[in-house]
Amino acid sequence: MALQNSLQKIHNPWVQRISRELASGEGVRLGFVEQLERFYELLEQAVMTGDIGWLDPILYDWGHAPTETNLDEGDYFVSFVINRMVSLTIEVARENLSKKDALELLAAVIPIYAHSLSVVVRYEMETRVAHISSELGKTQEKLQQLDRNKSSFISVAAHELKTPLTLIEGYTAMMADTVGASGQSQIQILLKGVDTGIQRLRHIIDDMIDVSLIDNNLLTLNFQPLWITHLLNLLKNELGKTIADRKLSLLINKFSGDDLMIYGDSERIYQALYNVTTNAIKYTPDNGTITINGRLLPGFIEIIIADSGIGISTEHQAVIFEKFGQLGRADLHSSGKTKFKGGGPGLGLPITRGIIEAHGGTIWVESEGYDEVKLSGSTFHILLPTRTEASDPRIAKLFSQMETIKTESETNLSDKENPSTNNSSA
Ligand code: ADP
Numbered sequence: 423m424a425l426q427n428s429l430q431k432i433h434n435p436w437v438q439r440i441s442r443e444l445a446s447g448e449g450v451r452l453g454f455v456e457q458l459e460r461f462y463e464l465l466e467q468a469v470m471t472g473d474i475g476w477l478d479p480i481l482y483d484w485g486h487a488p489t490e491t492n493l494d495e496g497d498y499f500v501s502f503v504i505n506r507m508v509s510l511t512i513e514v515a516r517e518n519l520s521k522k523d524a525l526e527l528l529a530a531v532i533p534i535y536a537h538s539l540s541v542v543v544r545y546e547m548e549t550r551v552a553h554i555s556s557e558l559g560k561t562q563e564k565l566q567q568l569d570r571n572k573s574s575f576i577s578v579a580a581h582e583l584k585t586p587l588t589l590i591e592g593y594t595a596m597m598a599d600t601v602g603a604s605g606q607s608q609i610q611i612l613l614k615g616v617d618t619g620i621q622r623l624r625h626i627i628d629d630m631i632d633v634s635l636i637d638n639n640l641l642t643l644n645f646q647p648l649w650i651t652h653l654l655n656l657l658k659n660e661l662g663k664t665i666a667d668r669k670l671s672l673l674i675n676k677f678s679g680d681d682l683m684i685y686g687d688s689e690r691i692y693q694a695l696y697n698v699t700t701n702a703i704k705y706t707p708d709n710g711t712i713t714i715n716g717r718l719l720p721g722f723i724e725i726i727i728a729d730s731g732i733g734i735s736t737e738h739q740a741v742i743f744e745k746f747g748q749l750g751r752a753d754l755h756s757s758g759k760t761k762f763k764g765g766g767p768g769l770g771l772p773i774t775r776g777i778i779e780a781h782g783g784t785i786w787v788e789s790e791g792y793d794e795v796k797l798s799g800s801t802f803h804i805l806l807p808t809r810t811e812a813s814d815p816r817i818a819k820l821f822s823q824m825e826t827i828k829t830e831s832e833t834n835l836s837d838k839e840n841p842s843t844n845n846s847s848a
Contacts, residue, residue, distance in 0.1 A: 425469060425470075425526055425530055426470060427523075428519050428523045428524075428527045429465075429466050429469060429527065431518055432515055432518045432527070433462060435518050436458075436462065436511065437455060437458045437459060437462065439510050439513070439514050440458055440507055440510050441455045441458055443506065443510060444506060457480075460480055461480055464476045464477045465477065465531065465534060469531060469534065474534050477534065477537075477538055477541075481545065482545060484542060484545075485500055485544070485545020485548070485549065486545055486549050487500065500542045500545075500546055501539060501542055501543050501546060504535060504539050504542055507535065508535045508539075511535070512528060515527050515528055569637075573633075573634050573637040573638060576630050576633060576634045577630070577634035579630065580627045580631045580634065584627050587620065587624060587627065590620060591624075594616050594617055594620060597609075598610070626769075629767065629770070629773060630767075630769065632769070632773045632776070633745050633769050633772055633773055633776075635776075636772070636773060636776030636777075636780070637745070637776075641690075641776060641777070641780050643690060643780055644689070644690075645685045645687060645809075646688055647683045647684070647685060648683070648684060648686050648688040649680070649681055649684075650680045650681075650682075650684075650716070650723060650725060650806075651680040651681050652688075653691060653692045653695055654674050654680070654695070654714060656692060657674075657696060657699055658672060661699060661700070665703065665712075668703060668762070669709050670703060670706060670710050671710075671712070672699075672711075672712045672714070673711065673713045673714065674714045675713065675714065675715045675716075677718075678716075678717055678718040679716060679717065679718030679723040679808070680716060680723075682808060684723065684807075684809055685809040686781050686806065686809065687777075690781075691777065691781070691806070693773070693777060694773075694774040694777045694785075694804065695727075695804075697770040697771065697773065697774045698727045698771075698774060698785075698804070699712065699714070699727055701770060701802075702727055702729035702800070704763065705731040705732050705762075705800070706730055706731030706732075706762075706797075706799070707731065707762055707794075710729065710731060710797070710799075711730045712727070712728070712729045712730075713727075713729075714726070714727050714728075715728070718808070719805070721807060721808060722783070722805045722808060723805070723808055724803060724805050724806075725803070726801060726802070726804075727802045727804075729799045729801075730799045731797060731799050732792055732794045732797065732799075733789040733790060733791055733792050733793055733796075733797070733798050733800050734787060734789040734791070734792055734800050735791050735792040736791060738792065739787055739789060742768075743771050743772055743774075743785070745768065745769060778804055778805075781806055781807065782809075783805045783806040785802065785803065785804045785805070786803055787800055787802050787803070788801045
């Protein structure tokens with residue numbers, strides 16, 4: 423009973439004191455007083471019934487009340503208010519009650535405050551975590567937007583560059599024809615230089631277009647039957663001169679599965695193998711060796727391209743398959759395409775990965791690390807599914823038609839050879 427009296431006695435001074443201390447401005451104070459009245463009422467209920475759960479609804483409201491500004495500034499506003507309320511309650515009790523009543527009241531309310539504080543802290547944390555994750559979501563959205571912008575910029579720039587390049591190419595060819603007729607060899611040499619530049623530009627622009635196709639999931643594959651050994655032979659022929667110029671050895675081993683017929687886009691897979699092998703050439707000093715090996719695994723063919731080059735550091739291995747992963751190394755740019763360490767725009771491996779992944783395969787690299795003295799090299803692994811049927815329905819139809827024609831002609835042939843069968847079936 424004494425407790426109830428004490429609670430009633432300090433009611434008004436408590437509300438006044440706390441609102442004066444904690445709310446500045448008339449408007450804010452009015453709303454705050456309302457909240458304090460509600461809190462106090464529930465506090466009284468909790469004290470009288472001994473059930474601290476009475477306060478939970480208001481704590482829930484308070485705990486979820488922080489504004490975006492509070493959250494951005496990292497305020498733990500509500501926990502602060504409750505903390506202050508504890509000390510102000512002690513002051514108010516001391517000023518308005520006898521020592522004994524004050525002690526009795528505080529013994530009853532302090533555990534309730536403690537409970538309230540823990541509940542509010544939890545709610546505030548939850549609100550904060552929700553806020554942070556929504557901020558993260560927004561940032562992620564912005565990053566994705568940036569990436570989309572970058573990707574469409576690449577695509578637009580590449581297409582824009584292609585038109586003047588074609589013009590330059592045409593005029594250079596015309597000049598070469600004119601000069602060829604007049605036999606001015608000096609100019610012919612210069613024009614050859616221009617032509618090399620054009621070819622390299624065209625290659626870079628094509629790479630930019632490929633990257634944006636892959637980025638936007640627009641890479642279309644032309645599935646056809648292919649044999650890895652054929653592609654490797656082509657590669658050997660195409661790179662023969664470069665290999666000889668750089669005094670390298672390119673060893674292409676026979677392996678199980680290299681002559682298996684699989685379905686894939688042979689042009690694109692060739693492009694992938696070409697990229698990895700020209701990288702092996704670029705990052706292997708003269709007199710080094712590049713070895714192509716492989717094996718047949720259940721459902722996959724693994725192609726392994728190993729070099730005795732400078733290797734790749736672990737942290738670099740993590741980014742080389744990302745587009746422009748190599749952008750930081752401006753010092754390496756613009757050197758020749760197969761010259762030792764002649765870095766390019768860093769699009770080769772992202773394209774290669776895009777091609778391999780579009781086939782349902784994977785590519786990864788193993789290297790002990792970057793070391794230009796030890797030259798422990800890098801090993802690229804490419805896993806390609808051994809598709810035994812075309813995933814392009816048109817191709818599948820074509821091949822099944824061919825199968826039917828084949829079986830029909832076989833049947834016709836055996837019918838001719840064995841007329842009795844024909845008779846019996848008629
Ligand atoms: P780039 O146009 O720069 O050659 P790539 O995407 O083909 O771009 O390769 C990305 C980077 O990965 C290269 O710049 C190089 O640093 C590294 N890299 C690729 N292949 C090798 C390799 N065989 N040995 C050492 N480093 C390599």
